[in-house]
Amino acid sequence: MKIESVDFFYLSMPEVLDIGDGSQDSVLVRVRAGGKEGWGECEASPLTTIAAYIAPMSHSACKPVSHSVVGMPLDTVMDIRNISAMVHQHSFDLLQADHTLSGIDIALWDLLGKHKEEPIYQLLGYKKAYPKLPYASQLFGDTPELTYEKAKASRLAGYQATKFGWGPIGKADAETDAMHFRAAREGLGVEHYLMVDIGTVWNEDASRAKKCLQSLKEVNVYWLEEPFTNMALGPYKTLAEASPKVPLAAGEGCNNYVQAAAMLDYAGLKYIQIDTGRIGGITAAKRVADEATRKGITYVNHTFTSHLALSASIQPFAGLENDRICEYPVEPKSLALEMTIEKILPDQSGQIILPEQPGLGLTIDTEAMKKYLVEAEIRINGKTYYQTPAF
Amino acid sequence: MKIESVDFFYLSMPEVLDIGDGSQDSVLVRVRAGGKEGWGECEASPLTTIAAYIAPMSHSACKPVSHSVVGMPLDTVMDIRNISAMVHQHSFDLLQADHTLSGIDIALWDLLGKHKEEPIYQLLGYKKAYPKLPYASQLFGDTPELTYEKAKASRLAGYQATKFGWGPIGKADAETDAMHFRAAREGLGVEHYLMVDIGTVWNEDASRAKKCLQSLKEVNVYWLEEPFTNMALGPYKTLAEASPKVPLAAGEGCNNYVQAAAMLDYAGLKYIQIDTGRIGGITAAKRVADEATRKGITYVNHTFTSHLALSASIQPFAGLENDRICEYPVEPKSLALEMTIEKILPDQSGQIILPEQPGLGLTIDTEAMKKYLVEAEIRINGKTYYQTPAF
Numbered sequence: 001m002k003i004e005s006v007d008f009f010y011l012s013m014p015e016v017l018d019i020g021d022g023s024q025d026s027v028l029v030r031v032r033a034g035g036k037e038g039w040g041e042c043e044a045s046p047l048t049t050i051a052a053y054i055a056p057m058s059h060s061a062c063k064p065v066s067h068s069v070v071g072m073p074l075d076t077v078m079d080i081r082n083i084s085a086m087v088h089q090h091s092f093d094l095l096q097a098d099h100t101l102s103g104i105d106i107a108l109w110d111l112l113g114k115h116k117e118e119p120i121y122q123l124l125g126y127k128k129a130y131p132k133l134p135y136a137s138q139l140f141g142d143t144p145e146l147t148y149e150k151a152k153a154s155r156l157a158g159y160q161a162t163k164f165g166w167g168p169i170g171k172a173d174a175e176t177d178a179m180h181f182r183a184a185r186e187g188l189g190v191e192h193y194l195m196v197d198i199g200t201v202w203n204e205d206a207s208r209a210k211k212c213l214q215s216l217k218e219v220n221v222y223w224l225e226e227p228f229t230n231m232a233l234g235p236y237k238t239l240a241e242a243s244p245k246v247p248l249a250a251g252e253g254c255n256n257y258v259q260a261a262a263m264l265d266y267a268g269l270k271y272i273q274i275d276t277g278r279i280g281g282i283t284a285a286k287r288v289a290d291e292a293t294r295k296g297i298t299y300v301n302h303t304f305t306s307h308l309a310l311s312a313s314i315q316p317f318a319g320l321e322n323d324r325i326c327e328y329p330v331e332p333k334s335l336a337l338e339m340t341i342e343k344i345l346p347d348q349s350g351q352i353i354l355p356e357q358p359g360l361g362l363t364i365d366t367e368a369m370k371k372y373l374v375e376a377e378i379r380i381n382g383k384t385y386y387q388t389p390a391f
Numbered sequence: 392m393k394i395e396s397v398d399f400f401y402l403s404m405p406e407v408l409d410i411g412d413g414s415q416d417s418v419l420v421r422v423r424a425g426g427k428e429g430w431g432e433c434e435a436s437p438l439t440t441i442a443a444y445i446a447p448m449s450h451s452a453c454k455p456v457s458h459s460v461v462g463m464p465l466d467t468v469m470d471i472r473n474i475s476a477m478v479h480q481h482s483f484d485l486l487q488a489d490h491t492l493s494g495i496d497i498a499l500w501d502l503l504g505k506h507k508e509e510p511i512y513q514l515l516g517y518k519k520a521y522p523k524l525p526y527a528s529q530l531f532g533d534t535p536e537l538t539y540e541k542a543k544a545s546r547l548a549g550y551q552a553t554k555f556g557w558g559p560i561g562k563a564d565a566e567t568d569a570m571h572f573r574a575a576r577e578g579l580g581v582e583h584y585l586m587v588d589i590g591t592v593w594n595e596d597a598s599r600a601k602k603c604l605q606s607l608k609e610v611n612v613y614w615l616e617e618p619f620t621n622m623a624l625g626p627y628k629t630l631a632e633a634s635p636k637v638p639l640a641a642g643e644g645c646n647n648y649v650q651a652a653a654m655l656d657y658a659g660l661k662y663i664q665i666d667t668g669r670i671g672g673i674t675a676a677k678r679v680a681d682e683a684t685r686k687g688i689t690y691v692n693h694t695f696t697s698h699l700a701l702s703a704s705i706q707p708f709a710g711l712e713n714d715r716i717c718e719y720p721v722e723p724k725s726l727a728l729e730m731t732i733e734k735i736l737p738d739q740s741g742q743i744i745l746p747e748q749p750g751l752g753l754t755i756d757t758e759a760m761k762k763y764l765v766e767a768e769i770r771i772n773g774k775t776y777y778q779t780p781a782f
Contacts, residue, residue: 012447020451022484045449045485047771051442052487056403058436060411060557061590085594088620092591093413094436095646095669096443096487166451199452200483203476204649229479232649233656255486258595258623262653265624278486379768380438 001034001115003072006104007389008053010046011372013333020139020166020199023305023332026339028369029103031111033074038111039364041309041339043277044099047376052096054378054385062093065100074115077123080108084283088256098255098280105281106312106360113359119315120359124286126319131351134328135161135195137304140169144183151187154330160350161325162188165197165225174208178215185219193325195249197225204228206238216246223249223271231259233266240268247271251288252302254279260288264295273327275302276312285316289323299323306336307344311360318354328352338368366391392425392506394463397495398780399444401437402763404724411530411557411590414696414723417730417763419755420494422502424465429502430755432700432730434668435490438767443487445769445776453484456491465506468514471499475674479647489646489671496672497703497751504750510706511750515677517710522742525719526552526586528695531560535574542578545721551741552716553579556588556616565599569606576610584716586640588616595619597629607637614640614662622650624657631659638662642679643693645670651679655686664718666693667703676707680714690714697727698735702751709745719743729759757782 012025027042027049042049057063068086073079084105091097109120121129136159141147147164154162164184169177181196188194196216202208209227216224224246228235230253240248247270254260255278264272272292276285292299299320301313310329317323328346329336337343340362346352355361370391378386403416418433418440433440448454459477464470475496482488500511512520527550532538538555545553555575560568572587579585587607593599600618607615615637619626621644631639638661645651646669655663663683667676683690690711692704701720708714719737720727728734731753737743746752761782769777 016448016450018448018451018454022450022453025447025449043484045443045446045453045455045487047446047769047776048439048442048485048487051439052436055436055438056416057407057409058416059407059413060409062413062436063409064436088594089592092620092644093434094439095490096436096439099486201480203479229483229647229649231647231653233653253483256620256622258620259650262622262624262657266653266657375772377768377770378438379770381766385438 001074003031003033003070003074005032006066006069008050009369009391010050010374010376010388011335011369012374013335013372021333023329023336026305026335027103029107031104031107033111034115036111036114038107038114038359039308040103040106040110040281040312041277041306042099042103043275043305043309044102048096049100050376050386051378052094052100056380061090063090065091065097065104069104074108074112077112080105080112081283083108084280099278102277102279102281105283106276109282110359117358119354119356119361120282121315121318121354124315129318129354130321131353132314132326133161133324133350134326134346134352135159135163135193136330137163137327138331140164140167140180142168144179147180148183148187151184155188155192158346158350161193163195163197166199170198170201174211174215177212181215181219193222194219195222195225198227200226200229202227204232204235206235209239210242213243213246221246223247225249225273226252230254231262233262236267249273249300252278256280257284257287261291264291264297269297271298271300273300273302274316276316277309282312282315289317289320293320300325301327303327304329305332306339308340308360308362308364310344311354311362314354326352335372338365341365392465394422394424394461394465396423397457397460399441400782401441401765401767401779402726402760403765404726404763412724414720414727417696417726418494420498422495422498424502425506427502427505429498429500429505429750430699431494431497431501431672431703432668432697433490433494434666434696434700435493439487440491441767441777442769443485443491447771452481454481456482456488456495460495465499465503468503471496471503472674474499475671490669493668493670493672496674497667500673501750508749510745510747510752511673512706512709512745515706520709520745521712522744523705523717524552524715524741525717525737525743526550526554526584527721528554528718529722531555531558531571533559535570538571539574539578542575546579546583549737549741552584552586554586554588557590561589561592565602565606568603572606572610584613585610586613586616589618591617591620593618595623595626597626600630601633604634604637612637614638616640616664617643621645622653624653627658640664640691643669647671648675648678652682655682655688660688662689662691664691664693665707667707668700673703673706680708680711684711691716692718694718695720696723697730699731699751699753699755701735702745702753705745717743726763729756732756
């Protein structure tokens with residue numbers, strides 16, 4: 001079959017708040033071929049991502065992403081890999097291209113899975129999707145007291161692992177940070193896995209980070225996530241060497257395979273965290289999972305939005321039995337929650353498992369999405385290049 | 392003073408060809424403050440770059456670039472550095488942001504230079520702008536015969552160094568490539584510096600690259616540029632170790648300081664090539680120049696477009712006496728040529744030197760630019776977010 005159409009849907013909550021919650025808007029991508037459709041989601045600025053799909057060509061290596069997609073054959077896994085390669089060849093000077101590719105690539109895997117009646121993890125060569133232990137991923141409270149309350153609620157909700165991130169952390173001094181860490185541990189209890197996400201606020205400052213190592217050790221943190229700017233290999237390595245008992249996790253900011261490979265090689269990570277909605281989709285993410293396995297670094301998904309994004313982000317490491325931990329969004333906005341009719345929910349043992357249905361195994365609730373649809377229009381020299389499509 | 396306005400102008404040739412010539416369109420940025428204006432240029436997809444400036448906020452780390460610019464103070468060099476830091480803090484999940492920042496940052500330096508009546512290189516702390524030896528930067532001919540003719544013309548035009556890149560190279564077999572290398576050397580003569588630019592077409596394939604090492608050595612190549620995808624540290628290092636007599640150059644694809652630092656640390660480069668129109672402007676480029684100097688790696692500008700871009704790209708290493716070579720665009724389209732009233736031309740000794748006038752030292756020819764202006768409009772939910780401004 002040939003790719004007949006690619007449509008971008010810009011969705012948004014009525015109000016977007018200035019908080020570290022990426023579930024407030026979304027770019028949904030629908031690809032149609034051979035009488036079927038596949039869906040994907042970009043974890044990216046919607047308008048900018050759409051612009052990269054339709055922007056007029058600047059030169060041979062700065063073409064719109066659309067150049068490498070519509071009309072291309074889609075019958076095999078190699079066809080999807082070929083589209084990734086084409087986008088990189090024809091658009092490598094278009095910085096946003098990998099974020100645009102991400103949603104398209106996910107939709108292509110979903111579509112091919114539906115066509116072949118197989119879940120994506122099987123197309124990727126895995127025999128089985130192993131259960132994953134979800135960690136409840138949420139923002140720190142504005143005060144240590146609120147962090148304590150959120151931690152307690154997470155434990156009572158049945159989670160065995162919880163990550164706190166962003167919000168006030170890293171913005172005041174190390175002692176304020178430590179109060180949040182202790183509040184989180186107190187609310188969760190001693191057995192619970194506790195992860196801490198700095199959200200890159202220390203930029204490249206390894207000495208600021210080192211001031212938190214003692215308090216992180218005291219609360220027995222499972223990992224310390226994104227202390228620095230993505231790709232700041234020097235500070236990462238410095239901190240990794242200073243903190244053998246505080247394992248480092250990062251990688252969500254990588255927007256292609258070679259960046260993730262650099263992080264695997266030189267950042268001193270114990271965990272590599274990949275968002276299929278940013279790295280170029282499932283194709284690039286699976287390459288990272290393979291390379292991480294070769295290097296003995298644990299692969300973890302990065303997911304803070306919908307269950308569509310969750311399924312897409314788990315597929316690349318579904319078959320890695322030992323890479324058990326998985327990020328699970330517990331406080332997404334209604335837009336993200338309502339996106340799929342089916343949900344991926346923890347079972348009685350507190351674990352989650354991918355759907356066995358073809359593709360991503362989830363159905364988009366287009367009716368529910370209509371109220372979030374943003375009407376956008378891009379015109380160049382009097383010609384319409386983009387207009388919000390109909391569901 | 393405070394930043395009063397930032398305007399983006401999308402310029403394009405009437406026809407954009409599918410060739411490796413980045414001078415076919417442009418994004419000019421005009422910043423106004425304190426009764427003066429500064430200009431910058433992004434080496435980037437115009438529509439996508441504009442979208443990143445005005446896109447609605449997605450979350451706290453995915454804000455439009457405009458959030459961190461308009462209304463900010465602009466009195467000192469630190470104010471410009473602060474704007475870079477703000478953009479990274481508020482927009483690090485907006486992939487295109489650094490390309491958008493690039494033109495703004497250049498315009499801010501131009502404006503501050505005009506305000507303080509100093510050329511930018513002095514604001515950067517250099518006492519003197521040393522003359523640079525321009526290499527004529529051009530595309531390979533479609534056949535070895537045409538490459539020979541272009542090489543001969545470059546020598547006769549008085550250049551002492553010439554780089555050929557892109558076009559047919561790396562797309563057929565190693566023997567075809569070698570024919571182009573030999574034709575270039577023959578046309579240039581034995582004394583001439585010859586550089587070869589692969590334009591990343593070997594992706595991550597070090598073994599394909601190795602097949603060309605012998606022929607590159609035979610023509611005494613001054614450097615081999617961008618054999619691989621930007622940030623593919625593994626293949627770069629493999630090739631560098633295999634080819635001590637073929638020095639490697641790369642870096643134009645870096646869109647921030649930390650990526651360039653990773654290339655300096657791990658790619659085995661002899662030359663780091665930075666485009667201020669991509670890396671986040673003069674601020675980020677100067678940091679790279681400082682770090683390259685510490686590491687004993689030679690800094691070179693990447694410039695394939697206008698003399699505005701040329702001035703902006705030379706400022707960061709203007710005061711480095713030993714980093715003598717500079718890229719010089721010799722076949723830009725009329726859009727790029729007509730952009731500035733003054734030009735930066737080789738003197739009788741074949742060298743070029745930065746203007747001593749304040750800022751970038753060049754005047755935008757807004758009258759000439761009007762015929763290239765593209766009318767673009769972006770509307771979201773009935774509201775206009777972007778409309779082509781007037782010069």
